[in-house]
Amino acid sequence: MTTHPSTSSGHVQEDKVVFGFWVYLMSDCVLFAGLFATYAVLQNATFGGPSIAELVSVPFVLTETMILLTSSFTVGLALLAAHRHSGTTTLRVGYGAGKKYLVLTLLAVTLLLGLAFLGMELKEFSHLLAEGNGPSRSAFLSSFFTLIGTHGLHVFFGSLWMLILMAHIVIKGLNPGTVRKLTMVSLFWHFLDIIWIFIFTIVYLMGALAL
């Protein structure tokens, strides 16, 4: 492997793989748009049940937001550490000397933050279910659980993927293959953070306006 992969043919191939993943993210974006539209239409259809204003705890959700935002930052730092010296960015895969343990540490921090986020979300869901406000309570709650649950599922699979990637890096070290996977995980994670900004704004903050 040369030290300047941008001149090798392998680089072009890797670019295509990352671009393919980007196209997947864009289609995922359309999926979330459908869920957001459903939520926007059904948010007042409470069927005598609680409205979003009665359920929302903004400081709790703000904490979730900060956790996810910080994890988005740390996964970016992990990618940066892997790419250091190669002068590449998120969208262009390169093979830097990298610092394996720094990358692993930053990924571990990201993973822990992701799990903390998931834990808080599960706590919120179980609290709602315990009070009889499950997805079957009203059309509003169905759309609420679908939107937030789909995002949570993405975070769950992202965390699982990150765990597997960490095992890959431990075993194989930083090579073009693992760095490419890291690039895609970080794209996925940034994407989830962006989706969450809109959930935070549209569901929670706009819901809290009626408090």
Add this chain to the structure above:
Amino acid sequence: MKTLRAYILGFILSIALTLVAFALVLEHVRTGHVFPSHGLAVAVLVVLAVIQLFVQLMLFLRLGEERKPRWNLTALVFALLIVAILVGGTLWIMQSLSHGQMQEPRDIFTEENIFPSTQND
């Protein structure tokens, strides 16, 4: 180190934008829904979220540094177009539907005399 600066700047800006949005909602609730008004608050919240979208696209996803022919950007713009049609179209259709049904919801049970209303006794 240029990229590290971009990540740190993106992180700080994102936190700031989130806190401003949070403070706006607190202020709205504290003043008893007077200032900012509901419509203004919703508009500002949307603008803040869109600014944060661009901050993260440029500084975390580094979309601005992509070289020509910028296929990632092309795919993003196309996705945003679909999102706009999907969400905007849905809201437009559903709003004009509910506008067409502005009258009081009918109480079908009373009308059909299935459960005669006790208030009429």
